[in-house]
Amino acid sequence: xxxxxxxxxxxxxxxxxxxxxxxxxxxxxxxxxxxxxxxxxxxxxxxxxxxxxxxxxxxxxxxxxxxxxxxxxxxxxxxxxxxxxxxxxxxxxxxxxxxxxxxxxxxxxxxxxxxxxxxxxxxxxxxxxxxxxxxxxxxxxxxxxxxxxxxxxxxxxxxxxxxxxxxxxxxxxxxxxxxxxxxxxxxxxxxxxxxxxxxxxxxxxxxxxxxxxxxxxxxxxxxxxxxxxxxxxxxxxxxxxxxxxxxxxxxxxxxxxxxxxxxxxxxxxxxxxxxxxxxxxxxxxxxxxxxxxxxxxxxxxxxxxxxxxxxxxxxxxxxxxxxxxxxxxxxxxxxxxxxxxxxxxxxxxxxxxxxxxxxxxxxxxxxxxxxxxxxxxxxxxxxxxxxxxx
Amino acid sequence: xxxxxxxxxxxxxxxxxxxxxxxxxxxxxxxxxxxxxxxxxxxxxxxxxxxxxxxxxxxxxxxxxxxxxxxxxxxxxxxxxxxxxxxxxxxxxxxxxxxxxxxxxxxxxxxxxxxxxxxxxxxxxxxxxxx
Numbered sequence: 001x002x003x004x005x006x007x008x009x010x011x012x013x014x015x016x017x018x019x020x021x022x023x024x025x026x027x028x029x030x031x032x033x034x035x036x037x038x039x040x041x042x043x044x045x046x047x048x049x050x051x052x053x054x055x056x057x058x059x060x061x062x063x064x065x066x067x068x069x070x071x072x073x074x075x076x077x078x079x080x081x082x083x084x085x086x087x088x089x090x091x092x093x094x095x096x097x098x099x100x101x102x103x104x105x106x107x108x109x110x111x112x113x114x115x116x117x118x119x120x121x122x123x124x125x126x127x128x129x130x131x132x133x134x135x136x137x138x139x140x141x142x143x144x145x146x147x148x149x150x151x152x153x154x155x156x157x158x159x160x161x162x163x164x165x166x167x168x169x170x171x172x173x174x175x176x177x178x179x180x181x182x183x184x185x186x187x188x189x190x191x192x193x194x195x196x197x198x199x200x201x202x203x204x205x206x207x208x209x210x211x212x213x214x215x216x217x218x219x220x221x222x223x224x225x226x227x228x229x230x231x232x233x234x235x236x237x238x239x240x241x242x243x244x245x246x247x248x249x250x251x252x253x254x255x256x257x258x259x260x261x262x263x264x265x266x267x268x269x270x271x272x273x274x275x276x277x278x279x280x281x282x283x284x285x286x287x288x289x290x291x292x293x294x295x296x297x298x299x300x301x302x303x304x305x306x307x308x309x310x311x312x313x314x315x316x317x318x319x320x321x322x323x324x325x326x327x328x329x330x331x332x333x334x335x336x337x338x339x340x341x342x343x344x345x346x347x348x349x350x351x352x353x354x355x356x357x358x359x360x361x362x363x364x365x366x367x368x369x370x371x372x373x374x375x376x377x378x379x380x381x382x383x384x385x386x387x388x389x390x
Numbered sequence: 391x392x393x394x395x396x397x398x399x400x401x402x403x404x405x406x407x408x409x410x411x412x413x414x415x416x417x418x419x420x421x422x423x424x425x426x427x428x429x430x431x432x433x434x435x436x437x438x439x440x441x442x443x444x445x446x447x448x449x450x451x452x453x454x455x456x457x458x459x460x461x462x463x464x465x466x467x468x469x470x471x472x473x474x475x476x477x478x479x480x481x482x483x484x485x486x487x488x489x490x491x492x493x494x495x496x497x498x499x500x501x502x503x504x505x506x507x508x509x510x511x512x513x514x515x516x517x518x519x520x521x
Contacts, residue, residue, distance in 0.1 A: 130397055130399055131399075132399055132400040132401060132402040132405070133399075133400075133401060133402035133404055133405035133431075134404065134405050134408070134430060134431030135431070136399035136400075137399070137431075137483075137512060137513065138482040138483065139397070139399075140396050140397045140398070140399045140506070140509065140512045141395075141396055141470065141482075141483050141484035141512050141513070141514060142395055142396070142460060142468045142470055142484050143470050143482050143483070143484070147460075148458060148460060148470060151458035152456040152457070152458050152470075152471075152472055152482070153456070155456045155457060155458055155495070156455070156456045156495075159456070159495045200461060201459070201461040201467075202461060203458045203459065203460050203461065204458060204459035204460075204461065204467070204490075205458065206458075250428075250436045250437075251429055251472075251479065251480040251481075252428070252429070252474075252478045252479045252480055253455075253474055253478040253479075253480075255455075255480065258456065
């Protein structure tokens with residue numbers, strides 16, 4: 001695994017949130033341009049492009065033409081749902097190591113929000129969900145969209161380990177405290193546990209403030225070799241480890257669904273590749289589609305014992321000033337929802353030391369998680385401002 | 391008992407036999423030649439990879455492996471669950487005739503069917519006396 005020799009050198013973020021009147025492709029073009037420029041490159045310097053579309057599936061390989069790129073040596077659409085950002089970076093690193101490309105843009109873009117339609121409709125529209133046959137049966141009975149699936153997962157964790165709604169609330173409150181320090185975050189008003197507890201249920205046991213935002217926009221990163229990275233405009237963010245795990249739960253008795261996620265094996269592999277232990281990681285950027293997801297992922301990565309995620313959150317460890325700074329930009333709960341690009345973008349900012357008011361002093365190792373489907377797909381990256389020793 | 395909180399769906403080739411049985415009130419699940427039992431939607435045994443699955447009739451009883459209550463804007467809260475059938479497979483479905491505030495994991499349930507207007511029968515679960 002000493003062949004891992006890649007770094008993130010550019011980060012481009014568009015305006016995100018309730019931004020209307022632009023297509024996913026237009027957002028993606030802007031994000032890639034900003035990322036290249038951030039790196040000190042031109043778009044024409046890119047020879048690789050990996051594209052991850054969101055739910056709307058409105059951006060793909062034709063993006064290359066929109067960017068004016070006429071001779072890419074690497075071009076693919078990547079789809080691992082919320083794990084895609086990490087997967088794209090790993091694919092880019094592999095292409096670079098194989099000599100197939102030298103500068104690869106990885107971009108996510110989505111426009112799930114439509115002006116005048118409720119946010120909740122974006123991910124639970126029956127038109128998208130009611131397929132014929134077996135796939136249509138749960139939605140036909142009302143089990144529409146990811147909120148229901150994650151509520152069922154969270155309930156299992158609560159039953160098995162005694163995790164409480166208030167403990168989930170501590171995840172929301174800690175994350176909001178970080179968002180208050182991030183000018184790019186969408187939700188920056190202070191939040192209390194009472195606010196969390198009195199927010200309406202979306203799907204019991206998940207309150208409104210247990211659920212992530214939904215945003216229009218795009219984020220891109222540029223990946224190059226470690227050597228090239230040192231000649232570019234930004235402090236390089238080196239890839240020390242990367243791994244995936246796709247648990248493939250069998251839906252039957254004794255399933256670990258809701259209790260143990262892909263973070264367990266993905267995290268073990270990524271940390272082994274990087275040669276680090278959980279206690280060496282200074283910053284955690286966890287895919288937080290729900291408060292519960294943060295909590296169970298931290299457990300699976302070994303930042304606490306299994307089942308102790310609730311007390312860990314309650315202790316304040318995840319918040320600014322705590323012992324385990326987590327989701328330092330406000331995550332998807334309070335920051336912005338760009339699938340796995342949310343944790344990845346904040347990880348790049350932290351690893352570079354550009355977090356301003358919210359910068360974590362110990363950022364030698366930054367962990368990034370991605371989680372997709374209903375806990376079906378997981379990716380982990382370990383990033384560092386220091387080159388990886390061969 | 392009621393399809394008022396259900397949406398209609400169509401059958402496809404893979405589900406035709408299952409919906410026919412459901413219309414008779416029978417819950418079919420899958421079984422492979424090695425005896426592994428799996429959920430109705432599987433087309434390949436998740437244990438051994440066999441593709442020659444047959445239908446067997448499940449008892450139609452099980453327990454709640456998990457549950458949740460959907461808070462709806464324009465209607466009463468809708469309880470839903472992962473039902474663990476006595477044979478082992480999980481099915482996600484709506485709950486009826488329950489008090490959403492007093493649900494608990496491992497509550498015993500039985501599976502029934504209701505067909506929304508213009509659609510195939512959809513399974514739901516109701517409480518079953520323990521024992």
